[in-house]
Amino acid sequence: MEDPASKYFSCSSQERAIFEAGIKLGSIYHQYTGIPINESNVDLLERAIERAVKVQPFVEEVNIKIDRNKVGKNQSSYKYKTLTGDMLNVSLTINYEGSRVEGSMHYVEEMDYPLMTFRVIK
Amino acid sequence: MEDPASKYFSCSSQERAIFEAGIKLGSIYHQYTGIPINESNVDLLERAIERAVKVQPFVEEVNIKIDRNKVGKNQSSYKYKTLTGDMLNVSLTINYEGSRVEGSMHYVEEMDYPLMTFRVIK
Amino acid sequence: MEDPASKYFSCSSQERAIFEAGIKLGSIYHQYTGIPINESNVDLLERAIERAVKVQPFVEEVNIKIDRNKVGKNQSSYKYKTLTGDMLNVSLTINYEGSRVEGSMHYVEEMDYPLMTFRVIK
Amino acid sequence: MEDPASKYFSCSSQERAIFEAGIKLGSIYHQYTGIPINESNVDLLERAIERAVKVQPFVEEVNIKIDRNKVGKNQSSYKYKTLTGDMLNVSLTINYEGSRVEGSMHYVEEMDYPLMTFRVIK
Known part of the structure; x- marks a missing residue:
């Protein structure tokens, strides 16, 4: 697939893949938390998020895992929770014209923060 | 199921069911648009929304239909859209201690508005 | 203001006001959490939510208070949080053709739940 | 400021800034659309989004412009719209340990798409 947006970028394909990984991770956090x-x-929701993320450009692979321990514990008398960032484990692969980057999000205990990071796949 | 929140309300069970229908419809619009x-x-997303809505209290039934014509038309070169209110057809039944209310949302052409409405089920 | 949607409802104006209160509360929770x-x-965000809620039909008054204690405590090393339902204290008045209903949301400790409720204003 | 997350990355500071720009842009689209x-x-909402984005790490500057023409036209009888991606013009500067990247989002007519892009600031 040729990228109709390529003229709006002046960067390497690796940099583009890094940027796209960031977009997808930021999107996931802010779109799905609250459900x-x-x-x-929980199983169906994982699959639905995965398939929706794959609709976006340059996503080769995506894996969503929601932490069952956090879904299960501290249940209110109203017996459910809403999805929060610290429950989410995300791993996705961006492929931009052959440059591949793995983006991920997971809760980092020592930072008390759902950290988004990435690595270039060689 | 006894309602642990009942002491926070002074209303009929029909009024409560109407209120709960409003909550669920407002929630759906603002949680899922943007996906x-x-x-x-589209099929998987409909099922995932239905199941998530059923997690909430007093929801007896829920049916989500996303308008395929709107998903399909005006595709950008980036070949997808994000879910908008005018694509959504929602019907759900609230049952609060035997009082049943059907809430619905659908796009009303003449108002150019995704209208939420309800009717008491006798 | 005449309501162009009135033909889509068969209910009392009090019931309609209750329904609209539910819609607005459900919307607030699912739209603004995550910010x-x-x-x-925090001050600016409260004002922005209030003004956005007032854009919606039949909202006469709205007051948003975000719990400063929850904003402040448990700060991560990344020094901020995202808005969650348990931080939100909402009070709003719906006026539908003279019928007035106060809707509210606040965190109920004993339920561990951000409860939405309402009362008819006589 | 030292970055407590640095050990979770193995990349240049320029690549990190690019990634962070992507995160912020993806977040903005999926958090604020629907309001x-x-x-x-509209003015207050622009300011509130700007200030909320600045709360996130490494954001040096951010400018939000909502297209008044799109806010104003096609008004429904219910006299308001909800924020959509094609109304949003975003420009923000990430500074990661001295490496600066400008991220932006604007609607590209020919693609019918709210395109997110970036450039390295030399």
């Missing part, structure tokens, strides 16, 4: 969740829909 | 969508994930 | 927040933007 | 908007709150 009601308990044991009954 | 990337094309033909590949 | 980055610390002491520097 | 009710008309002429009464």
Whole structure:
């Protein structure tokens, strides 16, 4: 696929893949947190997020894991929670014209923060 | 199920069901719009929204239909859209202690508006 | 203002006001949670949410209070949080053709739940 | 400021700045679209988004412009719209340990797409 947006960029394909990884991770956090969740829909929700992320350009692979321990514990009397960033484990691969980058998000305990990071795949 | 929140309300069970229908409809619009969508994930997304809505209290039934014509037309060169309110057809039944209300959302052409409405089920 | 949507409803104006209160509260929770927040933007964010809610039909009054204690405590090394439902204290008045309903949301400790409720204003 | 997350990255500071620009742009699109908007709150909403984005790490500058023509036209009888990606003009500067990258989002007519792009600032 030729990229119709290429004229709006002046960068290497590796830099572009890094940028696209950032976009997808930021999008996931802010789009899906807040969705009601308990044991009954956690599997389906993981699959639905994965498939929606794959709709976006240059996404080769995506894996979403929601932490069952956090879904399950501290249940309110209203018996469900809403999805939060610290429950999310995301791994995705961007392929931009052959340059591949793996982006990921996971909760880092010592920072108390859902950290987004990436690595270039050689 | 006894409602642990009942002491925070002074209203009829019909009024409560109407209120809960409003909550669910407002939630759906603002939680799910923005999700990337094309033909590949529209079915799965409908099911995932339905199951997430059912996680919330007092939801007896929910049906989500995303307008395929709107998903399909005006495709950009980037070949997907994001979910918007005018694509959404929602029907859900709230049952609060036997009082049942059907809430719905659908796009009303003449108002150019995704209208939320309800009716009491006798 | 005449309501162009009135033909889509068959209910009392009090019931309609209750329904609209539910819509607005559900919308607030799912639209604004996730926004980055610390002491520097909490005041401005409260005002911006209030003004956006007032854009919607039949909203006479709205007051948003974000719990400063929750904004401030448990700061990560990345020094901010994102808005969550348990930080939000919402009070709003719906006026539908003279019928007035106060909707509210606040965190109920004993339920560990951001409860939405309402009362009819006589 | 030392970056407590630096050990989770193996990349140049320029690449890191590019990644962070992507995160912020993806976040903005998926967090703020859906907010009710008309002429009464558009200025305040721009400021509130700017201040919230600045709360996030490494954001040196951010400018949000919402297209008044799109806010104003096609008004429904319910007299407001909700914020969509094609209304948004975003420009922001990331500074990661001295490496600066400008990220931007604007609607590209020929692609019918709210394109996110970036350039390295020398």
